[in-house]
Amino acid sequence: MKRRGSVLAAILPLLWLAVFFVLPFMLVAKLSLSDTALAVPPYVPQMDWDQGLKGMQAFIAALDSETYVRLAKDRLYLDAYLSSLRLAGIGTGLLLLIGYPVAYGISRCPPTLRLALVMAVILPFWTSFLIRIYAWIAILKPAGVLNTALHALGLPGIDILNTEAAVLLGLVYAYLPFMVLPLYAILERQDERLIEAAQDLGSTPLSAFWRITFPLSLPGAAAGALLCFIPMAGEFVIPDLLGGSETLMLGKVIWTEFFANRDWPAASAVAIVLLATLVIPILMFERQQKKVLS
């Protein structure tokens, strides 16, 4: 009875992974090796189940890596790829710069205040993500809240909507909690006696921070960075709404290929490349998590 329960407990997540990760991944991988066609669905080859084994052989023979070659030759895809990594990288850097002081500040507050501040960080999440990004459009647009306010103060307006700056603003805004929370978690449980010991042994408060608090919080910073970098690299909504047509990001490319160009193989190939790139940070994240937990 007990054994059956534990076997079930082990099989369920595997089954879940198989159905919702491995299978879709294989479908996408297969799609990326197909060719486009004016048909429904818009790609060949299609598996002919009636022909059995022979049909399957023909099906496999028709798969090729042509799409990947096409992607590699076209600057657009490479540009979008690099641009995605660059924006995600800059965004992660900004998040670290902003998130660390926020998390540190909260962790130094009295315990009762801490909870309220953590809630304040999480609270925006109770509003729809889309509405919050649309709100940024209303703020940033030429005659928006920001410019109205600047004009009222007699200052020149700024027009950053549909630029990378707006995308970065949106990314930092949307992902800040994912940076703050892991950092806060590690800073909050840090033993205050360690700082006292460092000061006792001759460290100024600043030097105690850099020698003790900071190095001990690095696992939290790594967790936060990966937690933000990975989804940001594939982000679609923020660059689409705040970045206009100028901003190239892979998430947008995938959308365009799928829905505008009906080029499913290209979209799939881009998705596979993005996934392959992100696997490295994802594995790093996993290792980091294991280290923190142990």
Place this chain on the structure above:
Amino acid sequence: MNGRPQIGGIRSSFAPWEDLSARPLVRFEGVRKAFGDTVAVKRVDLSIYEREFFALLGPSGCGKTTLMRMLAGFETPDSGQILLGDQDISAEPPHRRPVHMMFQSYALFPHLNVAQNIGFGLRRQGVPKAEITARIEEMLAMVKLEGLGRRRPDQLSGGQQQRVALARALAPRPRILLLDEPMAALDKKLREETQFELMALQQDLGLTFMIVTHDQDEAMVLADRIAVMRDGEIVQIGRPAEVYEAPVDRYVAGFIGDVNLFEGRMESAGSGRMRLHSTDGVFEADGTTPPGDTGWLAIRPEKIAVHSKRPPPGGNQLAGRLLDYGYLGDWTTYLVEIAPGRTVRAARANATRTDEQPLGCDDPVWLTFAPSSAVVLTK
């Protein structure tokens, strides 16, 4: 000196606090500290001398830790002064005080190895690299951890971690080393070993140590002098033997060791003796306190003799029934009922392996004690 009986039967030549010309290393002058409405330290005057092993003893919440943390610089006194040598250090931040602390939790830096932990204070002082390396080796040898310099703190046993914490605090050669419950995390046997090592270390280095502890045995073994604290105040300061044999009040008598108390009216019995009339009998004890008042006679269990036959009349005597006993190997303790609901504790060292008159439960017993063994208390 020779004719007068010495308290505790131990003669020690180290007593700078009795020397009026000696200058204390550390002085607390009228120090007070409150946290909100809670007064942690009420008003403390205290002097600690060079090379002294000083213990702050008291139950948790008595203010002893706050007092130590004020010396380390983690708390600032609300009023009063703390002097190190001639310098008022009350306002100095911890990193500018030549005072180092060994934390109860050790507070070893988990991301640094043993050698880096020990060298931490030296590096902050800007000691040359070669000298740091040499000093780390010296410290590792001193605490018997040679060859473990590259280990991380979490790869060490509790006892080893404690040694690293000690070496780390001693490496920058503090003028006074503060020890906050240093043995609390060690098991009994290791604790006893460590106590003697700590004493030897303090003697060899010629340093001043101040220890905070709630463990009276630890304070007795380690310290040259003990300050017993209660509710933010120092109740008594003295050598371990003085605190034990001549407590100033019932609190100190009861906190350090076991004690039997008899309450009653006191009168003078002449020649430095007091007579106490209590419901349990009339007893005599050495002492010169104002007569006529209510007072207490305190007598330690080991100073009470237990007899299985009625002794000749005279002297301090009590009759009772043996309620219970505990054989501890080196000692046997007796619980004797002298009246319904009234018990007295007695103890005897088992100096011989056999006894011709063994005692059993419910046996009638007689207790005697010498007037010089009892102490008269007025508080």
